[in-house]
Amino acid sequence: MTAQMIVNGLISAALIAPPAVAFSMLFGILRFPNFAIGGYITVGVFAAYAINVQFGLPLWLASLGAMLAGSVVVWASDQIIFRPMRASAPVTLLVVSIALTFVLEHSVRLIFGADVKGFDLPLERPLVFGGVHVTRPQLYLIGAAVLVVIITHLLLTRTRLGKAMRAMADNPQLAEVRGIRSVLVRIAVTLYCGALLGISGVSAGLDLVIEPLLGWGLTIPIIAAAILGGIGSVYGAMLGAVLVGLAEEFTTLVLPSSYKIGVGFVMITILLLLRPHGLLGQPEIKK
Amino acid sequence: MLAYFVAMATYAGFFMILAQGLNLQWGMTGMVNFGVAGFYAIGAYSGALLSTRVGITPELAIALAGAIAGVAGLGVSLLTVRLREDYFAIVTLGFGEIVRLFALNEDWLTEGPKGLRIPVRPFDFGLGNTAYSLVYLGVVALVVLVIYAICERIRTGPYGRTLRAIREDDVVAGVLGKYVLRFRVQIFVLGSVFMGIAGALFAHYIQNISPDTFMPMIAIFIWMSVIVGGYGNNKGLLLGAGIVMLILEGSRFLGDFTSIVTSQQLSSIRIILIGVILMAVLRFKPRGLIPEPKFVSEFEKAS
Amino acid sequence: MRILISRRRVVTGSTAAVLGAAFIPRFASASDPINIGSLTPNTGGGAPYGGNMAAAIKRTVDQINAAGGVLNRQIKLTQEDGETNPETATRAADKLINVNQVMAILGTWASSVTLGIMPKCQSANVIQMCVSSSSDIPLRDTKGLVFNFQVLNPVWGRALGQLALEHGYKRFKLMALNNDFTKSILDGFVDAVGAGRLLEKPFYYNANQASYKSEVSHLLAGTPDAVFIPGYVTDFTAIYKDIYRSGYKGRVITVTFAASGPFKAAVGDAAEGILHGYPIPPLDSPAYKQYLREAGLEDNGQIQHPYGTLCRDQVSVLALAIQKAGSTDADKVKKAIFDVSTGPGKKTVYNVLDGLKALRAGEEINYSGAGSPVEFDSRRQTVDRDVQLYEIKGGKDVILSTRKG
Numbered sequence: 001m002t003a004q005m006i007v008n009g010l011i012s013a014a015l016i017a018p019p020a021v022a023f024s025m026l027f028g029i030l031r032f033p034n035f036a037i038g039g040y041i042t043v044g045v046f047a048a049y050a051i052n053v054q055f056g057l058p059l060w061l062a063s064l065g066a067m068l069a070g071s072v073v074v075w076a077s078d079q080i081i082f083r084p085m086r087a088s089a090p091v092t093l094l095v096v097s098i099a100l101t102f103v104l105e106h107s108v109r110l111i112f113g114a115d116v117k118g119f120d121l122p123l124e125r126p127l128v129f130g131g132v133h134v135t136r137p138q139l140y141l142i143g144a145a146v147l148v149v150i151i152t153h154l155l156l157t158r159t160r161l162g163k164a165m166r167a168m169a170d171n172p173q174l175a176e177v178r179g180i181r182s183v184l185v186r187i188a189v190t191l192y193c194g195a196l197l198g199i200s201g202v203s204a205g206l207d208l209v210i211e212p213l214l215g216w217g218l219t220i221p222i223i224a225a226a227i228l229g230g231i232g233s234v235y236g237a238m239l240g241a242v243l244v245g246l247a248e249e250f251t252t253l254v255l256p257s258s259y260k261i262g263v264g265f266v267m268i269t270i271l272l273l274l275r276p277h278g279l280l281g282q283p284e285i286k287k
Numbered sequence: 288m289l290a291y292f293v294a295m296a297t298y299a300g301f302f303m304i305l306a307q308g309l310n311l312q313w314g315m316t317g318m319v320n321f322g323v324a325g326f327y328a329i330g331a332y333s334g335a336l337l338s339t340r341v342g343i344t345p346e347l348a349i350a351l352a353g354a355i356a357g358v359a360g361l362g363v364s365l366l367t368v369r370l371r372e373d374y375f376a377i378v379t380l381g382f383g384e385i386v387r388l389f390a391l392n393e394d395w396l397t398e399g400p401k402g403l404r405i406p407v408r409p410f411d412f413g414l415g416n417t418a419y420s421l422v423y424l425g426v427v428a429l430v431v432l433v434i435y436a437i438c439e440r441i442r443t444g445p446y447g448r449t450l451r452a453i454r455e456d457d458v459v460a461g462v463l464g465k466y467v468l469r470f471r472v473q474i475f476v477l478g479s480v481f482m483g484i485a486g487a488l489f490a491h492y493i494q495n496i497s498p499d500t501f502m503p504m505i506a507i508f509i510w511m512s513v514i515v516g517g518y519g520n521n522k523g524l525l526l527g528a529g530i531v532m533l534i535l536e537g538s539r540f541l542g543d544f545t546s547i548v549t550s551q552q553l554s555s556i557r558i559i560l561i562g563v564i565l566m567a568v569l570r571f572k573p574r575g576l577i578p579e580p581k582f583v584s585e586f587e588k589a590s
Numbered sequence: 591m592r593i594l595i596s597r598r599r600v601v602t603g604s605t606a607a608v609l610g611a612a613f614i615p616r617f618a619s620a621s622d623p624i625n626i627g628s629l630t631p632n633t634g635g636g637a638p639y640g641g642n643m644a645a646a647i648k649r650t651v652d653q654i655n656a657a658g659g660v661l662n663r664q665i666k667l668t669q670e671d672g673e674t675n676p677e678t679a680t681r682a683a684d685k686l687i688n689v690n691q692v693m694a695i696l697g698t699w700a701s702s703v704t705l706g707i708m709p710k711c712q713s714a715n716v717i718q719m720c721v722s723s724s725s726d727i728p729l730r731d732t733k734g735l736v737f738n739f740q741v742l743n744p745v746w747g748r749a750l751g752q753l754a755l756e757h758g759y760k761r762f763k764l765m766a767l768n769n770d771f772t773k774s775i776l777d778g779f780v781d782a783v784g785a786g787r788l789l790e791k792p793f794y795y796n797a798n799q800a801s802y803k804s805e806v807s808h809l810l811a812g813t814p815d816a817v818f819i820p821g822y823v824t825d826f827t828a829i830y831k832d833i834y835r836s837g838y839k840g841r842v843i844t845v846t847f848a849a850s851g852p853f854k855a856a857v858g859d860a861a862e863g864i865l866h867g868y869p870i871p872p873l874d875s876p877a878y879k880q881y882l883r884e885a886g887l888e889d890n891g892q893i894q895h896p897y898g899t900l901c902r903d904q905v906s907v908l909a910l911a912i913q914k915a916g917s918t919d920a921d922k923v924k925k926a927i928f929d930v931s932t933g934p935g936k937k938t939v940y941n942v943l944d945g946l947k948a949l950r951a952g953e954e955i956n957y958s959g960a961g962s963p964v965e966f967d968s969r970r971q972t973v974d975r976d977v978q979l980y981e982i983k984g985g986k987d988v989i990l991s992t993r994k995g
Contacts, residue, residue, distance in 0.1 A: 008803040103562035114637035118856030217798040265381025291688035494709040497702040550644035554632035554671035
C-alpha cells in the first residue's frame, strides 16, 4: 500500500515537475509569477490533440507540435504583453497573466468545444512489480520528467546561454553591464519554457483528461512545487514536485480526500515560515 | 430597467467595499492578499448563520460578521506577515480555497453544497420590493462612503504616511523591525473586517449562498478593480470597481445584438473579450486610470 | 438520404437568412413578443452539457417561431451564461428579469445556480425550469413556480443498486463527486444494496483536481466486487482512467451522463463493461428519435445529449402551457403546465408543433418528451420514472433492463 502511494506520488510529481521548472525559470528570469501557465498547458495539449486525433498523426509528432505551440504562445505573449510591461509591479503582471490564462482557455474552448477528449492511444493495463502497479506510459512520463530536469540543469550550468540566464536571474543590471543581451536571453527563456509547458500538456492529457479546464486545475500544485523548491532552482522545482505529489497521496491517510487541494498550500505556508526562500532557493540580495 | 441598474449598482457596491479592504492591505502595506474570497465567505456565512440559526437581528449579525472576519484576518496575518510579497499571494490564495473547502465539506454547519438560505431581511421597514432594493443600495452606498472616509483618514494621517514609507522602502522597514509587523497586522485585520461586512451584506442581499459562490475568481475581479482604478488610490478603486462591473455585465448585452454564433460560443467570446480589455487597460495604463500621485519631497520640488 | 438533402437546403437557406439578420439589431418585433430567457452552464464545470442545452433551447424556439409562434406571438429568446457559478448567475438573472423582461428562465443546471436565482425569480413572479437535484428546490419554492425536469429522488440510485445485486455483486465501495445531486443518488444505491454490503462508508472527491490516484487507491482497497461512482463526465473520465490503469477487474457502475459519448471516445475500448443507468429517455422513444434528427445526430445506439433533450422539453412544455392558458401570466401558466404534461386519458404528443396544433383544435394533450415522459408531482418535481439500465458493449449502450419507477 505504501509502496503504491509512493509510486503514485512520483507519477504526480512527474506531471508537475516540468511545468514547475518552467514556472520557476519564468519567475526567476522575468521576475513575476506567471499564472498563465495553466493556459499555456491547455494550448499545448489541444495542439497535440489536433495533430494526433484530427490529423491522425502519431503521438510523438503531436508532442513536438505541442512543444512548438507552447513556445510560440509563451514567446508571443511575452513580446506583446509582458515585456512591454516589464517595469510594472509584479502584482500587476500577475493579474494580467490571470486575464491571459482565461483568454487562452476560452479560445481553446471556442475552437474545440467543452467535451472531454482523449488521444488516439488505447488505455493500458498495468505492469505489476511486487504488488505495485504502474503502466508503461506512466513510466515514460517519469522518465521524461527526469530527462527534462537533467537537460534543463545542463542548459543552465554548461551552456553560455544558460549562464546568461542565471546571470539575468541573479542581477539583471549587472548582467546588462557585462554585455549579456537581455533581449535575446529573454526570447530564449520564453521559447524554452514554452516548449516545456507544451510537453507538460501532453503528459497531463495522457494521465488526466483533455478538456479546457485542465491547465487551471494544475496551476496551484505547479506553483506550490516551484515555490516550495525555491524559485530559480531547477532541482528545487523537482524536489518540490515530489514533495507535493507525495504529500497529496499520504494526506488521505489522515484527512478526508475532499481536503486534498488544501494540502499543497498548507505545506508551502509551513515551509516558507521556516525557510522563506524555499528548500533550495537562494536568498536574494535586495537592492 | 431601473431595477436592473439598482441591482448592478448594489453588486458594484459590494465590489467597492471589498476593493477598499484590499487596497488598505496592499496599498498601505504591500500585502498581496489573494484570499479575498475567503474573507468574503467567512463574512457571508457568519452573518447568515448568526441571523438565521442563532436568531440575532440581521443588522447586528452583519457587524459581528465583520468582526469574525477580522479575527480570521488576525490569524492569517500573524502566520504570514513576514512572507515576501509574491509568496504572500499564493498562501492567501490557499487560505481562500481552504475556507471554500471547509464550507463545502462541513455541511453540519454550512449545509455544504446545498447552500444556505437566508430569508431574513435587514433594514426591513415593511416596504415593497422596489423601495426595499433602493434602501439596500442606500445602505451599501453609505457603508462605501464611511469606509472611504476611514481609509482617507488613515492615508493622510501620520499612521498612513509611515505605512507608505514602509511599503516603498525595505531598509526603512528593516530598521523599524517589530513596529512594521504590528502595523501590517493591524491594517490587515481592518481590511478583513471590511471584507467580512461586504460578505454579510452580500449574503443578506441575494438570500442564498453556497460554497461555489466564493471561488478564487472574486479575488481576481477585486484585484482588477484596485489596479485598473489606480494602484493604491482610494478614489481610483471606486472607479475601477465600477469599470470592472461594467465590463463584466455590459458584455452580456453583446448577445442581444447578434445571432451568428451559438450561445456557448458567445459565452467564450465574452470572456475572451473581458480578458483582452483588462489586459489592454493594464498594458497601456499600468499604474491604473487614476494613478496615485507620486510622493514628492519638498527637497525634490525645490531643486 | 432524403433527410440529409433537405437538411442541407435548410442549412444553406437559413445561413443566408441568419447572416442577413445578424447585422440587424433584434429589437422587439411589431406584435408584442413573448420573452423567455435561458441561463445554461456554457462555461465552468457544466460546460460539457451547457452547449447542447443552449442549442436545444434555441432550436426549439426557432421551430415554434417558424410555425407561427404561440398565441400568434413570436417568442423572443435571450440566452445568458450561468458560468456554473451562482455569484455571476444572479447578475445574469437580474438582466434577464429586469432588462429583457422574461416571464421564465430555463436551463439552469447546477442546483446552486437554480437556488441562487430563486429569490429574485420568486419576487418577480418568474417561472423557472431547471434540471437540478437539490431536495431544497421544492422547499424554497413558495410560489409554485419552479419545475424540475430532472428526477429528484434517489430512484435512480436504487435502480442501479438493484441491478448490481442482480449481477451477483456482494461487496461494494462507493465514491461520489462532492455535490448535492450525486449524494442523493449514492443514498439510493446504499438503500438498495444495504449498508452491510459496503466495505466502508462512501466518501467524496472534488472536481478539477490534479490527480485522483489517492482517491482511486482508497476506493479499490479491499478489492470490492463492484464500485459505484456517480460524477460528471470530466472528473469521471480521469477517475476511470486511473481505475483501469490500476488493473482493477471488478465492475464499474456509474450514471449515464458520466459515461457519455465523449467519454467513450476518450477512453476507447477500455469502457467495455461499464454499467450505467438513467431515468431518461428510453432509446426507442419517438420524441428522443425526433430530437436526434432535430439536432443532426446519428442514432448510434447510445444515449446522447441527456440534458439537451430535457431542455427541448422545457421549451416545448412552456410553449404548450402558454397556449393552453391563453396568456403569459405566471399564475395561469404554472397551472397549465400540469394540464399539458401530466395525467392520463389525453392525447400523447411527442413534439411541440403537434401539441400546439392539437390545443388549437381544442384537444387535451399530454406531452411526452425527448428527455422523459414529463409527468410532475404536486411539488413540480418530475415523477419517478422508469429507469433504463445499460452496459457498454462494443462502444454502444446496450439496454439490460428497465425498472419501473
